[in-house]
Amino acid sequence: MLDRNATSLDGKVAVVTGSGSGIGQSIAETFAAHGAKVVIIDKQEDLTRSVVKGIEERGGVALACPVDVTKPESITTLSSAALDTYGQVDVLVNNVGHFMPGAGPFLKTTENDWEAQYDINLKHIFRCTQALAPQMVERGSGSIINISTVETLRGIPGNSIYAAFKTGITAFTRCFALEVAPHGVRVNAIAPETTDTNQIPLARWIPERYQDKIPLMIPMGRFGRPDDHAGAALFLASDLSAWVTGITLPVDGGAITAGGFYRMEGNRWTNAPILADAGIHPG
Ligand SMILES: NC(=O)c1ccc[n+]([C@@H]2O[C@H](COP(=O)([O-])OP(=O)(O)OC[C@H]3O[C@@H](n4cnc5c(N)ncnc54)[C@H](O)[C@@H]3O)[C@@H](O)[C@H]2O)c1
Numbered sequence: 001m002l003d004r005n006a007t008s009l010d011g012k013v014a015v016v017t018g019s020g021s022g023i024g025q026s027i028a029e030t031f032a033a034h035g036a037k038v039v040i041i042d043k044q045e046d047l048t049r050s051v052v053k054g055i056e057e058r059g060g061v062a063l064a065c066p067v068d069v070t071k072p073e074s075i076t077t078l079s080s081a082a083l084d085t086y087g088q089v090d091v092l093v094n095n096v097g098h099f100m101p102g103a104g105p106f107l108k109t110t111e112n113d114w115e116a117q118y119d120i121n122l123k124h125i126f127r128c129t130q131a132l133a134p135q136m137v138e139r140g141s142g143s144i145i146n147i148s149t150v151e152t153l154r155g156i157p158g159n160s161i162y163a164a165f166k167t168g169i170t171a172f173t174r175c176f177a178l179e180v181a182p183h184g185v186r187v188n189a190i191a192p193e194t195t196d197t198n199q200i201p202l203a204r205w206i207p208e209r210y211q212d213k214i215p216l217m218i219p220m221g222r223f224g225r226p227d228d229h230a231g232a233a234l235f236l237a238s239d240l241s242a243w244v245t246g247i248t249l250p251v252d253g254g255a256i257t258a259g260g261f262y263r264m265e266g267n268r269w270t271n272a273p274i275l276a277d278a279g280i281h282p283g
Contacts, residue, residue: 006239010035013086014237015078017069017128018096020047022197023147026226027093027233032060034234036091039082043068069096069124079131088139089132091237094125094169095147098199099162106160114161121165125172133176133185140184145236146173147229148189150252154259170248177246186245188236193252195224216263219254 009031019028020042028038032055040048040055045066055062065081067074082089098120102113125146136142151159152167169189177187196202202223206214215221232251235241250256260271270276 002240006242007234008035009091009234009238012036012090012237013039013082013088014091014093015039015041015082015089015128015132016093016095017041017078017124019093020044020051022199023192023195023226023229024093024095025051026230027095028062029055029060030227030230030234031091031237032062033058034238036237037061037063037086039063039065039078039086039089041065041067041069041078069128070119072127075124075127075131078128082132083135088135090136090141091143091145092128092132093145093147093233093237094128096124097121097147097149097166099149099151099159102161104158109161117161117165121162122168122172125169129176133180136185137180137183142180142185143237143241144176144185144187145233146187146189148173148191148248150191150193150250150256152191152248153250153256173248174246181245186236186241188241188245189248190229190232190236191248191250191252191256192229193218193224193250193255195226195229197226216265218252219258219263222253224251224253 014031014036016024016028016038018024019040028040028051032038038055040051040062042048043066048064048066052062052064063081063085065078067077069075101116101120102109129144133144146169148169149166151163152170156163173187173189180187194200214223229251232249261269262273264270264276
């Protein structure tokens with residue numbers, strides 16, 4: 001039987017990039033609530049300080065580290081801050097990412113867009129991992145969690161470059177997981193479906209008059225909340241997942257499982273919404 005302490009992160013140190021808000025914030029706060037000392041990395045200094053304050057007010061331990069992870073020198077700053085303060089890093093969450101640079105039809109994208117997407121979605125993951133994985137390998141334990149997207153598991157028109165680099169995360173996760181598995185270090189990824197954060201504020205994305213239709217847009221009847229991903233991250237960071245490595249875990253309310261199927265009124269389904277709009281119900 002698995003000990004109930006398997007969910008505990010007591011005595012562990014976690015670095016979470018982009019943890020000043022959104023999914024990263026929820027992951028960092030959840031880790032702190034489960035006993036980890038957490039390093040809050042964000043390019044917005046005020047956010048790092050307010051997240052640390054909130055964690056400390058709840059009795060947790062956290063360190064603010066305001067850096068931009070796309071800058072190579074920042075990686076030295078963040079790894080020194082974490083290792084000098086806490087002596088080791090047990091969990092690294094590479095959470096920073098954005099779909100916007102160069103969003104639109106691929107044929108209209110430029111080399112600058114490609115570089116921007118590489119910088120914000122993949123290169124910093126290589127850098128942070130190279131900075132913090134060696135001490136995990138040396139100690140024979142650690143968990144690295146990369147935040148990808150469901151768009152690595154399906155096509156998304158108008159976001160080819162974003163999806164390409166995010167899918168690079170999935171490939172990197174698999175390959176690096178094998179390299180470090182013999183050293184007791186696990187590497188996994190989380191693939192979020194649309195989640196209500198500052199990056200994708202649902203109140204702005206879905207006009208008010210359509211909000212009551214949200215239960216029809218996703219099998220589990222709602223879009224994601226940052227805490228949905230924090231639950232998956234706690235699983236991947238803790239001993240609950242001691243024998244899990246190399247996976248990309250969709251946290252998506254059933255969206256990928258549904259493929260092209262959508263719910264209609266009356267709990268019926270269609271894979272042809274245009275026919276449903278015309279009153280024809282094939283499902
Ligand atoms: N929200 C979604 O629907 C969704 C869906 C799929 C994947 N994701 C992925 O989840 C991750 C988190 O998304 P989110 O919606 O919480 O993002 P968000 O934009 O709401 O928050 C990201 C945080 O990271 C910080 N940040 C951005 N660039 C940074 C940099 N260069 N250095 C340091 N900090 C930086 C921001 O200041 C912000 O506090 C991203 O990798 C994103 O691609 C999100």
